[in-house]
Amino acid sequence: MTYPKSLLMEELAMNEAAIQTALDAAAVFMQNKKERLDYLNREMAILDYESDKNAWIDEGKAVGRAEGRIESLLDNVRALMHKKGWSSEEAMDVLSITPEERAIISARL
Incomplete structure (x- = not known):
């Protein structure tokens, strides 16, 4: 967009x-120590909240x-047990399920 010289000036x-x-x-603000410290504390609280919020979101995604x-x-596992007549252990072996996951899955079967 081109401005006429008078508008630009x-x-x-x-x-x-x-x-x-x-x-x-800003110069006045920087001379008032209490205002400056209050401002910095507010900014730090906002940054802490944002950081915590992002960590909570990441944790929630990982859990999900x-x-x-x-x-x-x-x-x-249930499908293999039903369709193939396998035991839960046989199905988990075929699916290469980790020991930690086996414990959780076994508790839910």
């Missing part, structure tokens, strides 16, 4: 004034994936 002047106002406010895997393996 006016916009630059407004931006310069806005920038100067912001710099003045693990539970989904167990449910899928359980369905497969």
Whole structure:
């Protein structure tokens, strides 16, 4: 977009004034130790919350994936037991189920 020279100069002047106002406010703010510390504490609390929230989300996804895997393996074990007449141990051997997963699946059969 092309501005006429007068509008461009006016916009630059407004931006310069806005920038100067912001710099003045920042200078005053930085001189007030209590306000500065309160601000930093708020920012740290926000960052901590965001970090914790992301960790909770990641943990929830991992738990969901693990539970989904167990449910899928359980369905497969049941299908092999029903269709092939195999024992749960035979079905889990064929599916290469880990010892940890075997304990969970055996408890749910």
